[in-house]
Amino acid sequence: MSARTHLPVGQEARMAKGWIGAHRYLLLRRASQVFFLALFLIGPWFSVWxxxxxxxxxxxxxxxxxxxxxxxxxxxxxxxxxxxxxxxxxxxxxxxxxxxxxxxxxxxxxxxxxxxxxxxxxxxxxxxxxxxxxxxxxxxxxxxxxxxxxxxxxxxxxxxxxxxxxxxxxxxxxxxxxxxxxxxxxxxxxxxxxxxxxxxxxxxxxxxxxxGRTSLIRISAANRSACDDCMDCYAVCPEQQVISPALKGKAGSTPLILAPDCTNCGRCIDVCAQDVFNFTHRFDDHLAEPSSSASERSAA
Known part of the structure; x- marks a missing residue:
């Protein structure tokens, strides 16, 4: 349940992005898992080695x-x-x-x-x-x-x-x-x-x-100023503890999720209606400029 909107987890994202957009990385992960498993099975099953x-x-x-x-x-x-x-x-x-x-x-x-x-x-x-x-x-x-x-x-x-x-x-x-x-x-x-x-x-x-402690590919909360505290990213993340340092860090802290526990599953990207998260590399620690709506929420 979204703490701010009282909507089911991911509902805001589904309304903003559509069902496929709100499940993009989940669908890609399932396709990847099936693909890798199929590579090993088509040999013994169908003699395609x-x-x-x-x-x-x-x-x-x-x-x-x-x-x-x-x-x-x-x-x-x-x-x-x-x-x-x-x-x-x-x-x-x-x-x-x-x-x-x-x-x-x-x-x-x-x-x-x-x-x-x-x-x-x-x-x-x-x-x-x-x-x-x-x-x-x-x-x-x-x-x-x-x-x-x-x-x-x-x-x-x-x-x-x-x-x-x-x-x-x-x-x-x-x-x-x-x-x-x-x-x-x-x-x-x-x-x-x-x-x-x-x-x-x-x-x-x-x-x-x-x-993977020093791996190149990372998820960044580059647009964290747009976060509306719905908590949906925490609800879907398999390693919730990795989010806060990037999303709720002090001014000047990196928006990159650098914790080795992160699985790069992309579900935080899927369920965020505000597009706070994105895939990037570990040297890209830029922060997006606050939008007018984010500034208004901060002032409130």
Whole structure:
């Protein structure tokens, strides 16, 4: 609910931009997630081998290697130095996410994201309390634990229980018990901890967050003087704590969202009827000139 207008979240944006305009980045993210998943599935399903392998490690057109750097890191600490091709693939992925933002993986690629988004939608629809909220540092502790276990056991520990890999395998070989894993994550976010899996538990998200700390692509609240305090951006943001420093910062503070927790999902851009937010780069910290209506609200 919008605090200022008492309208449902995003209603102002839908009236100003139309339904598609108010869901543009959400639709693009779903298309991106389907696209990346389809690249891996059309081979085993239809024998069209554009990509061979899984999200963990693949070869595109038989030439381009791509390796999940988190898996490569686990392999290294486990005492198994990856092959040269796998190392090159990990470096390519590292370079990509160092530019676009590490947690872009979470919102634009990860196939578990639609599951947790659906849980959050139902959570809000039912008006449930946010529930248990572990510290956000918990996922860093889980990340560290995964690396320690890999080192002690000589295995790529997280892949034993990684829901991303399990879902991918399930779609190829049959879901079976994988449905129980998907349901568990959904129910965890719905009933136990709002946005709990991606925001507090997943070590993959924690790793990519660290990777993207200095990434180039950023969201900026460049037009923050036009903010009418509807709070819709906070309502849809999966990492609400990243917004305030940019949107409500002191005079002279950067409007850029620089927190590594930001997933660059673009939902704050979608739901803002005042067009406060936009995608830009980390060196673009300009602020838009206050509009006359914004100046009037400030004076009032």
């Amino acid at each position: 554009i990509v061979q392998g899984t999200i963990a490690g693949s070869l595109t057109f038989g030439v381009l290697p791509l390796t999940d750097p988190f898996i490569a890191l686990q392999s290294i600490v486990a005492g198994h130095w990856p092959a040269a091709t796998a190392l090159v693939g990990a470096l390519i992925v590292l370079a990509i996410y160092a530019v676009v933002g590490g947690r872009v993986y979470c919102s634009w690629v990860c196939p578990i994201n639609p599951v947790t988004d659906a849980a959050h939608w139902l959570h809000a629809r039912l008006g449930l309390h946010k529930g248990w909220q572990p510290k956000r540092s918990a996922r860093l502790w889980i990340l560290g634990t995964v690396l320690v276990v890999s080192a002690l056991t000589g295995t790529i520990a997280w892949e034993v229980v990684n829901p991303i890999t399990m879902l991918h395998r399930g779609l190829i070989f049959g879901m079976g018990a994988v449905w129980a894993m998907v349901a568990a994550i959904f129910l965890f976010d719905l009933l136990v901890a709002r946005r709990g899996w991606c925001g507090h538990a997943c070590p993959v998200g924690a790793f990519y967050g660290l990777l």
